[in-house]
């Protein structure tokens with residue numbers, strides 16, 4: 001992994017587009033003005049990302065996972081992130097799935113088996129519980145999201161942004177959406193305009 005100085009890459013720079021959890025996670029690899037950026041360069045950045053997406057994890061899991069991250073966890077999360085990106089790329093390019101990323105994803109999804117428990121204080125509630133350590137459980141939740149995005153009904157709506165230099169993925173929820181963000185749409189229009197003028 002390329003070493004990137006964390007003060008150059010605020011966690012806020014890793015774009016939050018409101019995509020499914022696995023797509024947001026894949027998008028931690030992003031670009032700023034065409035330069036590739038690592039949104040998970042340090043354990044602290046991974047912890048911040050987990051807290052920023054806490055609403056997509058059951059209960060307090062994102063917070064307990066962020067607190068419990070240890071040596072080696074960053075590597076496992078980045079490996080899953082790269083696997084998700086490789087599989088998403090294969091899907092949008094209609095290419096065969098790369099074997100190692102596929103195995104990495106399925107292994108991560110199986111890291112923390114969970115089951116529903118009926119918790120009944122004021123009202124009965126379903127709680128998804130696991131015996132696994134919180135970082136393992138968080139890794140599994142992200143992997144499960146990726147399995148559903150890549151293999152479920154959303155798979156035909158997964159797109160790679162066509163913005164100049166952009167490497168983000170998004171799920172197209174309405175037929176006219178062509179870019180990850182309005183910013184990428186503007187950059188693409190400016191670049192087409194420039195190309196047309198240069199051609200003359």
Ligand SMILES: [Zn+2]
Pocket residue numbers: 161162163166167168179180181184
């Ligand atoms: Zn984009």
